[in-house]
Amino acid sequence: MSELTPPATVVSVAVDAPQHSALRSALSYTSDRPLPAGTVVHVPLGKRTVCGVVWPAAAGDPLGSVPGDGPPLELRPVEAALSSLAPLPHEWCKLVQFAANYYQRSLGEVALSVLPPELRKLNDTQLAQRLKKLQKLAPAGGPAPVLPELTPEQTQALEGLAAADAGSVALLHGSTGSGKTEVYQRLVARSLDAGRQALVLVPEINLTPQLEARFAERFPDRLIVSLHSGLTPAQRLRHWLAAHLGQADIVLGTRMAVFASLPRLGLIVVDEEHDPSYKSQEGARYSARDLAVYRGKLEGAQVVLGSATPSMESWQQAERGRYLRLSMPARVGGGVLPQVRFVDMNHVPKDAAYNAALSPALVAALQRRLERGEQSLVLLNRRGYSPVLQCLECGWKSGCPHCSAWRVFHRVDRTLRCHHCGYTERVPRACPDCGNADIQPVGRGTERLEEQLEHALPGARVARIDADTTRLKGTLETQLASVHAGEVDVLVGTQMVAKGHDFRRVTLVAAVNPDAALFSSDFRAGERLFALLMQAAGRAGRDAEQAARSEMLVQTWHPTHPLYAALRGHDYTAFAASTLAEREMAAMPPFAHQALLRAEGRTQEIAQDWLAAAAGAAEALGAADAGVTLYPPVPMAVARVANVERAQMLVESPTRPGLQRLLAQWMPQLHALRAEHKGLLRWAIDVDPLAI
Numbered sequence: 115m116s117e118l119t120p121p122a123t124v125v126s127v128a129v130d131a132p133q134h135s136a137l138r139s140a141l142s143y144t145s146d147r148p149l150p151a152g153t154v155v156h157v158p159l160g161k162r163t164v165c166g167v168v169w170p171a172a173a174g175d176p177l178g179s180v181p182g183d184g185p186p187l188e189l190r191p192v193e194a195a196l197s198s199l200a201p202l203p204h205e206w207c208k209l210v211q212f213a214a215n216y217y218q219r220s221l222g223e224v225a226l227s228v229l230p231p232e233l234r235k236l237n238d239t240q241l242a243q244r245l246k247k248l249q250k251l252a253p254a255g256g257p258a259p260v261l262p263e264l265t266p267e268q269t270q271a272l273e274g275l276a277a278a279d280a281g282s283v284a285l286l287h288g289s290t291g292s293g294k295t296e297v298y299q300r301l302v303a304r305s306l307d308a309g310r311q312a313l314v315l316v317p318e319i320n321l322t323p324q325l326e327a328r329f330a331e332r333f334p335d336r337l338i339v340s341l342h343s344g345l346t347p348a349q350r351l352r353h354w355l356a357a358h359l360g361q362a363d364i365v366l367g368t369r370m371a372v373f374a375s376l377p378r379l380g381l382i383v384v385d386e387e388h389d390p391s392y393k394s395q396e397g398a399r400y401s402a403r404d405l406a407v408y409r410g411k412l413e414g415a416q417v418v419l420g421s422a423t424p425s426m427e428s429w430q431q432a433e434r435g436r437y438l439r440l441s442m443p444a445r446v447g448g449g450v451l452p453q454v455r456f457v458d459m460n461h462v463p464k465d466a467a468y469n470a471a472l473s474p475a476l477v478a479a480l481q482r483r484l485e486r487g488e489q490s491l492v493l494l495n496r497r498g499y500s501p502v503l504q505c506l507e508c509g510w511k512s513g514c515p516h517c518s519a520w521r522v523f524h525r526v527d528r529t530l531r532c533h534h535c536g537y538t539e540r541v542p543r544a545c546p547d548c549g550n551a552d553i554q555p556v557g558r559g560t561e562r563l564e565e566q567l568e569h570a571l572p573g574a575r576v577a578r579i580d581a582d583t584t585r586l587k588g589t590l591e592t593q594l595a596s597v598h599a600g601e602v603d604v605l606v607g608t609q610m611v612a613k614g615h616d617f618r619r620v621t622l623v624a625a626v627n628p629d630a631a632l633f634s635s636d637f638r639a640g641e642r643l644f645a646l647l648m649q650a651a652g653r654a655g656r657d658a659e660q661a662a663r664s665e666m667l668v669q670t671w672h673p674t675h676p677l678y679a680a681l682r683g684h685d686y687t688a689f690a691a692s693t694l695a696e697r698e699m700a701a702m703p704p705f706a707h708q709a710l711l712r713a714e715g716r717t718q719e720i721a722q723d724w725l726a727a728a729a730g731a732a733e734a735l736g737a738a739d740a741g742v743t744l745y746p747p748v749p750m751a752v753a754r755v756a757n758v759e760r761a762q763m764l765v766e767s768p769t770r771p772g773l774q775r776l777l778a779q780w781m782p783q784l785h786a787l788r789a790e791h792k793g794l795l796r797w798a799i800d801v802d803p804l805a806i
C-alpha cells in the first residue's frame with residue numbers, strides 16, 4: 115500500500131497565529147497532492163487546528179532551506195483544503211505580504227484577518243453550499259440611468275485621467291459639491307467597459323448606503339456589493355465571494371475592502387482620502403489609502419484619491435509630481451461655498467444666556483433659518499451631556515476608577531460612562547465624597563447642546579445624530595431620511611454629520627467650539643480641524659438657489675488664527691502650503707517618517723522600562739548611524755485605561771527605507787525582549803502613526 119502513496123509535497127502555509135508568537139513568515143506542511151498557492155487550508159498548529167493560506171514560494175522562502183530531498187519527518191500534513199474555492203490570486207498574496215512586511219506584523223495574521231471570518235469556519239462541503247447560493251445574487255435592475263451633462267471641470271478631469279497610465283495615481287482635488295462622485299462613476303463605467311472590476315473606498319460605514327444607492331441607480335445591470343463591518347458574517351462572506359469570483363463588478367467598502375480579492379481589478383477610488391478612518395487602529399495598523407496606491411501599481415489598476423482637503427502626504431506627492439493633480443474648484447450648478455463668519459467669543463458677555471455655548475449672533479442666525487424654513491447644522495465634536503460632573507462643595511469630579519480620564523455624563527439614561535473602558539454607573543444622587551446633593555455638569559456635549567438649542571429656539575424641531583443615537587442598526591438611515599425630508603430644522607451632531615452627506619436644505623453650518631484643536635500637542639490636529647470645518651462648510655448651500663444665503667458660523671476665542679483665515683477664504687491651497695512649509699522646517703511628516711512603539715504594563719515604570727530597553731536594542735543596531743532618532747518614552751495622553759498603564763516612544767527617520775530597515779531588524783529583538791520584562795502586558799508598533 116505504502117509504495118503506491120505518492121510522495122508528499124511540501125507546501126508553505128501562512129497560518130493564523132497570534133501576533134505575540136513572533137511567527138513572521140509562512141510554515142511548511144506536507145500535502146499528499148499539490149495544492150496551488152492561494153488555497154485556503156486547515157492545518158495543525160500545536161494542539162489546535164487553524165486556518166491558513168497556501169503561500170507562493172518565493173526566493174528566500176524558508177521552504178528552500180528544508181534539508182535533504184524528501185520532507186523532514188517533523189513536518190505535519192495539511193488537514194483539509196477548501197478546494198471548491200478558487201485560489202486567492204497571486205497579486206492578493208503579494209499585497210498581503212507587502213502589508214505584513216511594511217506594518218511589521220506576521221504574514222499569517224494579516225492574511226487571515228483580512229479574509230471574511232465566516233470563511234475560516236467552513237469546511238469544503240459547507241463552502242460548496244454557500245457557493246451554490248451565490249447564483250442568486252443579481253444586479254438591482256431598474257431603468258436606464260440618465261447621465262447628467264458633465265461640467266467643464268469634470269470633463270477636464272476625466273480627460274486627464276483617461277490619459278494617465280495604468281497603475282498611476284491621481285489626486286482629484288475637488289471642492290465639496292464639485293461633483294467628484296460623478297467623476298468616480300464615469301471612471302467606474304470605463305473600467306467595467308474594459309471588462310475589469312472597480313473598487314470604491316469610503317471612510318465611514320454610514321456613507322456606504324447613500325453611495326450604494328447612487329451606484330445602483332447608475333449601474334442597474336451590474337452586480338454591486340459592499341464590504342464593511344456592519345454586514346452580518348453571512349452577508350460579508352457572500353459579498354466577498356462575489357468579488358473573489360469576479361461575479362461582482364463593483365465593490366464599495368470601508369478600509370477593509372482594500373484587501374478584497376478581485377481577479378480583474380481595473381480601478382481603485384479612495385474617496386475622502388484624507389480621512390483618518392482609513393488607518394486601522396488595531397492589529398496590523400495599515401493605511402487603506404497607502405495600500406490602495408501600492409495595489410494599483412501591483413495590478414496595473416488606476417488609483418484615484420479624491421478630497422476637498424487632501425492629506426498633507428498626498429498633496430506633497432502631487433507637488434513633487436508623483437501624483438497627477440486634477441482640480442475641480444467650482445461647485446456644480448454655479449453654487450458658491452458658504453460665507454464663513456467668526457463670532458469672537460471674547461466679546462460675548464459672560465452672563466449671556468445658555469451658558470455662552472450659543473452666542474446671540476448664532477441664535478439670531480438660527481432664528482433666521484427657522485423663519486425661512488431652511489435647515490441648520492450645528493457641530494460639536496463631543497458626545498454625551500457633559501464631559502464631567504463636579505461637586506460644587508468639595509470639588510469631587512466624575513473620574514473613572516480604572517482610567518486616567520473623566521466619565522462622561524449621559525443624561526438620557528442618567529449614567530456616567532467612561533468612553534475609554536466603557537465602565538458605566540448610574541449617576542449618584544449626591545456627591546460620593548461629601549454627600550452634597552449639588553453635583554453639576556461641567557462643559558457640554560451634543561446632548562446638552564441639543565437641550566440648549568431647544569430652549570433657545572422654542573418650537574424648532576431639533577434632532578441629534580452621534581454615535582449614541584445611531585447605535586441601533588438602521589437608526590442613522592432613518593434619522594438622515596427625516597433630515598432630507600425636511601422634518602428637522604436644526605441638526606446637532608458630531609463629525610458624523612459633517613462628512614459627505616448631500617443635504618439640500620441646509621443654509622447654515624455652525625461650529626460651536628472648535629478651538630481646542632488649535633493648541634493640541636498632536637501636530638496633525640490642525641490639519642484634521644481644517645478638513646473637518648471645510649467638510650462641514652461643504653454641507654451648506656449645496657442647492658444653488660440657496661447658496662447665496664448660505665453661511666458658516668464659527669464661535670472662537672482666536673478669530674485671527676491663520677487656520678481660520680484660510681477657512682474664511684476656503685483656501686485649502688494656502689493652508690496646505692503653510693502647513694507643509696512648517697512641517698519641512700520642523701522635519702515632520704511628510705518630510706520625515708515615523709513609527710510609534712507602544713507598551714502596556716501594570717505600571718508606567720514597567721512600560722517605560724521596556725521601551726527604554728527597546729531603544730537600547732535599536733541603538734545597538736546602529737539606529738543613530740542610520741539617521742534614525744528614538745525619542746524618550748512618555749506616557750500616552752490617556753496614560754491609564756482599564757487599569758493598564760500605557761506608554762509610547764516615537765521613532766523617526768528622514769527616509770522611509772531607513773526606517774523600514776531598522777524596524778525589520780528590530781522586531782525579532784523586541785519579541786525576545788518581551789520575555790525579560792515580566793509585568794509587560796502588550797506591545798505594538800504603529801508604522802506611519804496618525805495620532806501621536
Ligand SMILES: Nc1ncnc2c1ncn2[C@@H]1O[C@H](COP(=O)(O)OP(=O)(O)OP(=O)(O)O)[C@@H](O)[C@H]1O
Nearest residue numbers: 262263264265290291292293294295296446614652
Ligand atoms: N455634471 C453634473 N450635472 C448636474 N448635477 C451634477 C453633476 N455632477 C454632479 N452633480 C450633482 O451635484 C451634487 C454634488 O455632487 P457630489 O455629491 O458628487 O459632490 P462631491 O464633490 O462628492 O461633494 P462632497 O465632497 O461634498 O461629497 C450631487 O447632487 C450630484 O448629483
Ligand SMILES: [Zn+2]
Nearest residue numbers: 514517532535
Ligand atoms: Zn475607564
